[in-house]
Amino acid sequence: MRKVAVQTTLNGEPVEFLCEPRQSLLEVLRDVLNLTGTKEGCLTGDCGACSVLFDGRVVCSCLVLGVEAQGAQIQTVEGLAHGNELSVLQRKFLEHAALQCGICTPGFLIAAKALLDHNLNPSESEVRYALAGNLCRCTGYDKIVRAVMDAAKEMREREAYG
Amino acid sequence: MANVHIPTQMRQLCGGQELVKIPGKTVRELIEELEHRFPGVKNYLLDGNDLRPSIAVWVDGELAPAGLLETVGPESEVHFMPAIGGG
Amino acid sequence: MGSHTTESSFRVIGTRPIRHDGVEKVTGRAKYGADYYVAGMLHGKVLRSPHAHARIKSIDFSRALALPGVKAVVTGKDLPEGENKTVPLGEMTVNPRYLGQNILARDKVLYYGHAVAAVAAISPHIAEQALELIEVDYEVLPPVLSVEQAMAEGAPILHPDLRNEELGDVPTNVAKHVVLTRGDVEAGFREAHFIVEREFRTSMVHQGYIEPHNALAIYNADGKATIYCSTQGPFEVRGMSAAVLGLPVGSIKVVPAEIGGGFGGKTTVYLEPLALLLAMKTGQPVKMVMTRSEVLRATGPTSGSLIRVKMGCTKEGKITAAKIWMAYEAGAFPGSPVGAATMTVLAPYAIPNVQIDGYDVVVNKPKTAAYRAPGATNAAFAAETVIDELAELCGIDPLDIRILNGAREGTPHPAGPPYRRIGFIETCEAIKASEHYRSNLEGPNRGRGVASGFWFNAGMQSAAVVNIHLDGTASVVTGSPDIGGTRAACAMIAAEVLGLNVEDVRPVVTDTDSIGHTDVTGGSRVTFATGMAVFRAAEDALAQLKERAAKLWECKVEEVEFRDGKFYCKTNNATPLSVSELAKRLPRLGGPVTGRATVNARGVGPSFATCCIDVEVDPETGRVQILRCTVAQDAGRAIHPAYVEGQMQGGTAQGIGWALNEEYIYDSDGHLMNSTLLDYRMPTCPDLPMIETIIVEVPNPGHPLGVRGVGEVSIVPPPAAIANAVYRAVGVRMTELPMSPARLWKAIAQKESTRSGLGRAQHG
Ligand code: FES
Numbered sequence A: 001m002r003k004v005a006v007q008t009t010l011n012g013e014p015v016e017f018l019c020e021p022r023q024s025l026l027e028v029l030r031d032v033l034n035l036t037g038t039k040e041g042c043l044t045g046d047c048g049a050c051s052v053l054f055d056g057r058v059v060c061s062c063l064v065l066g067v068e069a070q071g072a073q074i075q076t077v078e079g080l081a082h083g084n085e086l087s088v089l090q091r092k093f094l095e096h097a098a099l100q101c102g103i104c105t106p107g108f109l110i111a112a113k114a115l116l117d118h119n120l121n122p123s124e125s126e127v128r129y130a131l132a133g134n135l136c137r138c139t140g141y142d143k144i145v146r147a148v149m150d151a152a153k154e155m156r157e158r159e160a161y162g
Numbered sequence B: 001m002a003n004v005h006i007p008t009q010m011r012q013l014c015g016g017q018e019l020v021k022i023p024g025k026t027v028r029e030l031i032e033e034l035e036h037r038f039p040g041v042k043n044y045l046l047d048g049n050d051l052r053p054s055i056a057v058w059v060d061g062e063l064a065p066a067g068l069l070e071t072v073g074p075e076s077e078v079h080f081m082p083a084i085g086g087g
Numbered sequence C: 001m002g003s004h005t006t007e008s009s010f011r012v013i014g015t016r017p018i019r020h021d022g023v024e025k026v027t028g029r030a031k032y033g034a035d036y037y038v039a040g041m042l043h044g045k046v047l048r049s050p051h052a053h054a055r056i057k058s059i060d061f062s063r064a065l066a067l068p069g070v071k072a073v074v075t076g077k078d079l080p081e082g083e084n085k086t087v088p089l090g091e092m093t094v095n096p097r098y099l100g101q102n103i104l105a106r107d108k109v110l111y112y113g114h115a116v117a118a119v120a121a122i123s124p125h126i127a128e129q130a131l132e133l134i135e136v137d138y139e140v141l142p143p144v145l146s147v148e149q150a151m152a153e154g155a156p157i158l159h160p161d162l163r164n165e166e167l168g169d170v171p172t173n174v175a176k177h178v179v180l181t182r183g184d185v186e187a188g189f190r191e192a193h194f195i196v197e198r199e200f201r202t203s204m205v206h207q208g209y210i211e212p213h214n215a216l217a218i219y220n221a222d223g224k225a226t227i228y229c230s231t232q233g234p235f236e237v238r239g240m241s242a243a244v245l246g247l248p249v250g251s252i253k254v255v256p257a258e259i260g261g262g263f264g265g266k267t268t269v270y271l272e273p274l275a276l277l278l279a280m281k282t283g284q285p286v287k288m289v290m291t292r293s294e295v296l297r298a299t300g301p302t303s304g305s306l307i308r309v310k311m312g313c314t315k316e317g318k319i320t321a322a323k324i325w326m327a328y329e330a331g332a333f334p335g336s337p338v339g340a341a342t343m344t345v346l347a348p349y350a351i352p353n354v355q356i357d358g359y360d361v362v363v364n365k366p367k368t369a370a371y372r373a374p375g376a377t378n379a380a381f382a383a384e385t386v387i388d389e390l391a392e393l394c395g396i397d398p399l400d401i402r403i404l405n406g407a408r409e410g411t412p413h414p415a416g417p418p419y420r421r422i423g424f425i426e427t428c429e430a431i432k433a434s435e436h437y438r439s440n441l442e443g444p445n446r447g448r449g450v451a452s453g454f455w456f457n458a459g460m461q462s463a464a465v466v467n468i469h470l471d472g473t474a475s476v477v478t479g480s481p482d483i484g485g486t487r488a489a490c491a492m493i494a495a496e497v498l499g500l501n502v503e504d505v506r507p508v509v510t511d512t513d514s515i516g517h518t519d520v521t522g523g524s525r526v527t528f529a530t531g532m533a534v535f536r537a538a539e540d541a542l543a544q545l546k547e548r549a550a551k552l553w554e555c556k557v558e559e560v561e562f563r564d565g566k567f568y569c570k571t572n573n574a575t576p577l578s579v580s581e582l583a584k585r586l587p588r589l590g591g592p593v594t595g596r597a598t599v600n601a602r603g604v605g606p607s608f609a610t611c612c613i614d615v616e617v618d619p620e621t622g623r624v625q626i627l628r629c630t631v632a633q634d635a636g637r638a639i640h641p642a643y644v645e646g647q648m649q650g651g652t653a654q655g656i657g658w659a660l661n662e663e664y665i666y667d668s669d670g671h672l673m674n675s676t677l678l679d680y681r682m683p684t685c686p687d688l689p690m691i692e693t694i695i696v697e698v699p700n701p702g703h704p705l706g707v708r709g710v711g712e713v714s715i716v717p718p719p720a721a722i723a724n725a726v727y728r729a730v731g732v733r734m735t736e737l738p739m740s741p742a743r744l745w746k747a748i749a750q751k752e753s754t755r756s757g758l759g760r761a762q763h764g
């Protein structure tokens, strides 16, 4: 099958790749670009393990074609930390023991970032609904929700006091 | 004399007894003695030279990892139970 | 046990450090099985049966093999037949013939999704295309889809060679009958004032780990193989793959990748031997990853079951007798957890007269695999509902009836020996004293339920090595894949013994060539048994360090003392040395220090949990909302409390899913109708409230630190707790899982119509 050249912005950097038109964005990230932080759990849009930000919105990368990334801004878990400094969300996930096996974690971090990007003061139920598209089988979500709420709190305080 | 508790399905081989007192220093010796008294017990408990994989032996309230080689004291309580696996 | 382990002096144990593998897991750097890529790698795919039960008449894969890019096709004929005999393999027992036939069907397919052939090609897409070109000629047979069907006279037989000891030389679908008895059950019922008798049904449910099965196999010209995969048991993968392929165990090395959940479902093999077989055929590395639908159709589930319970008690609530009949679906091959079910179902209670019959029954559904406290949840759903009903008849609090009849130290287990120190009563008392249980639950259609659960936990074999580095840091090497924070627990134990900071101890999970045999991460055994090996390995390292200090100080080793992280000489005034100060001098004191230990662990302490759940039922739709949930569990000693809570919360959430939504739905031909995560509905974030935890610590006398396993028992109580809560909310006793909206709505409607007399009118 003929490959297509796609130009996109990935974690802030311009990237060009070749992909088959039938390849999903998830396949491109993992198999073509070696960014294996984004995980595959179902390929049907039901688990959220493959979540990435696509022009700032959470999408299941298993349901997006690689060619659709043309001209888009894509953000994956690999782009969350600033160099060696973890993002607040990443740090809170560790502090709250919000991961057990960790396979769902990249997807949850992305979905939580999308929430906090526009709402730094979410209620518990807003957090739960923002994470409704991500399945975690290990934690019962308790510590994940606490980590996200606590991250929001720290980010609010940071904003308030500079 | 160790107290050997006979599992339900083995009782018919042991004249219906639930508890048998037998001498022996290891589980293997107990089974030899049981077989001597109640022929067929060995075939029920063993496959070749070892316990059947479906059977576990407990000595004094604890799963005995050494199986037939497990040592038993004069007052020991010995149970044969179905083997289990966890998730 | 050294003096440094007394409770008051714990420095690290009981704290909540950040797990050592955490940063890699929040940055996407951790490598799970599917994240391995090697040069020249092929991709393997599996052709699966469209029928639940059929004879394979012929397979023609010539067109598939001719497709450009396809390198090999294998079928069941490529596997040795294997011995038809149960052999022990680590924690589990395995029948190599059945295991092989599950990996690739030989003469018959036994369930929808059963593997029939596998293809290796240069891309996954080409491999998938090739599957469509394989022609299989089936003779379709009638499927057996329930235990009643399977046990009925004249039922179609799955395995013509299957026999059970009781029936003698007669083909059967009943692989086994387990009986446990104590006392005289009929006499016990005569003493009873109240007797409750009910029948319960549960469906197959899946472990539901988010990461599908995967394997990458490399086979070299010298006959040596390496398998990378996500597994709970690398040593089991090695042993089972060798058994299925007829290879020497030592020719295979298994490298455990990070694992995205297992819950028991990754204690066996599916893809590993297949990938290796394809690698042997092609001479190239082969990677295989399942789709979700393959995971649901052909791996895991745990048994559906039919359970009848009859229990009687005195007016005061003392249970006098229990008679239980249970049949568990093993799936396509023998081996359901019914044995464990018979031994767990009454384990929390002291009941003088007991009869329990359990049947292991094969049906045309996937071969079941272990799932968190295997067998116990189905059984507890039945028994704990009946106990709730007895409490109601006696007019006593449901926790009080449990405390009244509860097992304590010295109470004999229904199938065997008396318990040592256990914490069952303590979990009931903890719930009773909780703010949750003492709070009022108000409002219509709301109810509160409690239930308890038991799990044995496992000991078994583990090995550990503790290396002291020259800068005084250490590494702890084990063979136990870390699914939920066990690396941290192992590092904490070593740090505690060696007086180090936990950050200075690096935990490593290594491959099967680099550590002694270590049984599965399962049976809640890692912190207990591998933790015990780590504890002893650290003590071994400490003893060696003392010898080195004695050499340095030219004193006797008995004169060296270790306290508060420093070595002291009791007989001269040598300056005390910390581990790191001593470590620097090791080169001149005899070289590196490596502590090691292996165990086949004794002293397993069982675990109990009690759970309290508030629900609100929507009578219009039958939907159940969980309002509040608290679980109390005996951990013996919580090494890392946050990850103990995590186990309790995760198990409880799985129990809630099992109670309310999860089930394998089959059509009458045996096709699984819900093989996606949209239709196999696991709890999502908005479905659940916070899950409150109470860690009870009744130290296990059999472990140097008091540890009991904590990974499993929390899944056991929720279905019964929810059924009991639903009863209090809307007055119907649910006896079938899941209590899905449709089922509950029907039950409510039936109750309403009976009450208003409509039921009789309609039928009359
Ligand atoms: S892999 Fe994309 S949603 Fe599950």
Ligand code: FES
Binding pocket: A098, A099, A100, A101, A102, A103, A104, A105, A135, A136, A137, A138, A139, C210, C260, C261
């Ligand atoms: S931590 Fe395992 S699925 Fe979420």
